Amino acid sequence: MKLGMFLYAGPSRKLPRNVSICGIMTWQCTLGTINEDQVMHELPVHKCHRLLAPRIAYLIGTTDGGIPNVAPFSNVTQVSADPQIVAAAINRESTTFKNIAKVGRFVLSVPRAEHADIVWRLGEKFSGFRPPEGISKIDASGGEFHLDLSGYGPVLKGVTGWFECEVISEVSTNDADHALFLARVTGGQYNPEFLNSDGTYRKNSMPLMQLVLNSFSTTNESWLMDWLGPDHP
Numbered sequence: 001m002k003l004g005m006f007l008y009a010g011p012s013r014k015l016p017r018n019v020s021i022c023g024i025m026t027w028q029c030t031l032g033t034i035n036e037d038q039v040m041h042e043l044p045v046h047k048c049h050r051l052l053a054p055r056i057a058y059l060i061g062t063t064d065g066g067i068p069n070v071a072p073f074s075n076v077t078q079v080s081a082d083p084q085i086v087a088a089a090i091n092r093e094s095t096t097f098k099n100i101a102k103v104g105r106f107v108l109s110v111p112r113a114e115h116a117d118i119v120w121r122l123g124e125k126f127s128g129f130r131p132p133e134g135i136s137k138i139d140a141s142g143g144e145f146h147l148d149l150s151g152y153g154p155v156l157k158g159v160t161g162w163f164e165c166e167v168i169s170e171v172s173t174n175d176a177d178h179a180l181f182l183a184r185v186t187g188g189q190y191n192p193e194f195l196n197s198d199g200t201y202r203k204n205s206m207p208l209m210q211l212v213l214n215s216f217s218t219t220n221e222s223w224l225m226d227w228l229g230p231d232h233p
């Protein structure tokens, strides 16, 4: 039986509650030893996506027939740098799916940890938020929105930045509850409080990251690597 070095993850006494290190809430790392043969436990297939945590919560704004809508989506990634193409997996039952499928465009913005309550309400079908009778989800969310910054949909005020996307392809499989939209980025704006003009960071924007269900996190540490090659997008 071999023993090796390991990082012990245990509850932190030094950190205040809900402060995150390495995406694990209120835990700290300490050097120790572990049995290399440690057994892993089986994770049910329908829970495996939870290993993708933490996932950054983005907001997708759409408009159909003059009716604006905003909802959080974390299954978003870049798939091409030149041209700039992103992919977003969106539940077919959502208003966002219906709007994008119909109008073929959306605006993606990047909220921050301080927007957590607003984002949670905007995710009503997931969080269970129920707007008061006769009040739209956006109005009941507590957020303030730019309604004419982008013609593609509303943008929450105070976000790190936003960009507009035009759908180029929809990937669907018959039995999947989500559809994947591939969309070309056509323009965007950044918040100079957090970003430089080339998209590098001036200071930590404290992105909002979902761990699982209603547990969220953000970054409290960032650093620059000692070196960076010249060939990067």
Ligand SMILES: Cc1cc2nc3c(=O)[nH]c(=O)nc-3n(C[C@H](O)[C@H](O)[C@H](O)COP(=O)(O)O)c2cc1C
Pocket (backbone or CB within 6 Å): 057, 069, 070, 071, 072, 073, 074, 075, 076, 089, 090, 091, 092, 093, 094, 095, 096, 097, 119, 120, 122, 123, 124, 125, 126, 127, 178, 210
């Ligand atoms: C943090 C967070 C991330 C989410 N990510 C996704 C996602 O990637 N794809 C998706 O279909 N739904 C996702 N949801 C659920 C939608 O936001 C939710 O169904 C919402 O009510 C859809 O709103 P809509 O019907 O106005 O489009 C997420 C919810 C939260 C709170």
